[in-house]
Amino acid sequence: MNDLSSYSLAVLDASDALSCFRDRFHFPEPVNGIEPIYFTGNSLGLMPKKAREYVDQELDDWQRLAVEGHLHARKPWLPYHEFLTEQMAAIVGAKPVETVVMNSLTVNLHLLLVSFYRPTPERHKIVIEKGAFPSDRYAVESQIKFHGLDPSESLIEIAPREGESTLRTEDIIALIEREGPSIATIMFGGVNYYTGQAFEMREITAVGHRVGAAVGFDLAHAAGNISLEMHDWDVDFAAWCCYKYLNAGPGAVAGVFVHERHADCAEIPRFAGWWGHDKATRFQMGPDFHVLRGAEGWQLSNPPILQMAALRASLEIFSAAGMPALVEKSRKLTGYLESLVLEIGDARISVVTPSDARQRGCQLSIRVTGGDRTLHERLTQNGVYADWREPDVIRVAPVPLYNSFADVHRFSQVLRSALT
Numbered sequence: 001m002n003d004l005s006s007y008s009l010a011v012l013d014a015s016d017a018l019s020c021f022r023d024r025f026h027f028p029e030p031v032n033g034i035e036p037i038y039f040t041g042n043s044l045g046l047m048p049k050k051a052r053e054y055v056d057q058e059l060d061d062w063q064r065l066a067v068e069g070h071l072h073a074r075k076p077w078l079p080y081h082e083f084l085t086e087q088m089a090a091i092v093g094a095k096p097v098e099t100v101v102m103n104s105l106t107v108n109l110h111l112l113l114v115s116f117y118r119p120t121p122e123r124h125k126i127v128i129e130k131g132a133f134p135s136d137r138y139a140v141e142s143q144i145k146f147h148g149l150d151p152s153e154s155l156i157e158i159a160p161r162e163g164e165s166t167l168r169t170e171d172i173i174a175l176i177e178r179e180g181p182s183i184a185t186i187m188f189g190g191v192n193y194y195t196g197q198a199f200e201m202r203e204i205t206a207v208g209h210r211v212g213a214a215v216g217f218d219l220a221h222a223a224g225n226i227s228l229e230m231h232d233w234d235v236d237f238a239a240w241c242c243y244k245y246l247n248a249g250p251g252a253v254a255g256v257f258v259h260e261r262h263a264d265c266a267e268i269p270r271f272a273g274w275w276g277h278d279k280a281t282r283f284q285m286g287p288d289f290h291v292l293r294g295a296e297g298w299q300l301s302n303p304p305i306l307q308m309a310a311l312r313a314s315l316e317i318f319s320a321a322g323m324p325a326l327v328e329k330s331r332k333l334t335g336y337l338e339s340l341v342l343e344i345g346d347a348r349i350s351v352v353t354p355s356d357a358r359q360r361g362c363q364l365s366i367r368v369t370g371g372d373r374t375l376h377e378r379l380t381q382n383g384v385y386a387d388w389r390e391p392d393v394i395r396v397a398p399v400p401l402y403n404s405f406a407d408v409h410r411f412s413q414v415l416r417s418a419l420t
């Protein structure tokens, strides 16, 4: 695939059944007259063109109906979050009862840890990957302290082997088996934001359960990016944001998964609010909390309709494209990117992200040994949206919904010339 002529490249894009979806998104304005190559959908996904219409619809209904919009908006606000559940569930491989859209990601991690991190004197540890997104680390550390425990004793961070950048599943499994009886909760990323490594969630969940721990994942970089089967993998809980691959806009409302086996466990400790209360009797406004079945029972507040309207536009697109087709294209697109980057043959360049397609999504983290920000600036001036992570990594994410093989090819040419 490496030495495609621009003609066969055109064929590659033309034979891509998903290429029509590109047109459903707004791309940022040209930089220096150059059309952008948008490879930061792992950070903020592009705006679906329909988002404006759907947000406008809610603004119009608010204007026309005011409080009556709760029941009489074209999409009534009272059950609005329910309109999103099925499509969201499909993206993470969950049942609707296991899925809800609410709050933002770190808030949801805390709410879920309240329920799924319940340390005892013997079983008090949380396992995360070293180099997890800072917010996740702050969340678990503060949860440990909240229970009066000491993170130096109760937080285990699994690091890659000396000289390696990514984790080996066998090492994760060995550590969980070794520490087994002391582990309360395992909370891993689905895809690590820095390295782009996708963890083998099915295996991690299985070993976690064998040792008696609860297992959850932060799917911020996984939802809408890789193939997920939260239900079948038997994961206890998961949370993700919707502004990255899920294109729901800055600060978008987030998603939560709680496995069906916990759906009727009203006794699981949780922080409650009125939106988690039984819908049939919520508006009787009684003092006693009667929890809803499933993931909805973790809701606190009535939801942000304008944000949900933007998310609705994106979920419709995912639903039309389908995750299996997206993942299939993604593997080709990222494989093509990897081969072109390696073909540059510059000794300073290496790919941190695993080459095994099952252990990555669309993102490649490219290490530029001895490189600095000026390289990133040269890319930017040539229309490339990529991001620079200290000390020496460029992250690029060709997103199958809106990136093309031509984007990847052009990027490799820009990178090549930026290196010389």
Ligand SMILES: *Cc1c(COP(=O)(O)O)cnc(C)c1O
Pocket (backbone or CB within 6 Å): 104, 105, 106, 107, 133, 135, 136, 189, 193, 218, 220, 221, 241
């Ligand atoms: C993007 C990201 C976050 C951001 O958290 P917010 O609460 O949405 O600000 C947290 N964790 C991970 C793993 C992320 O990738």
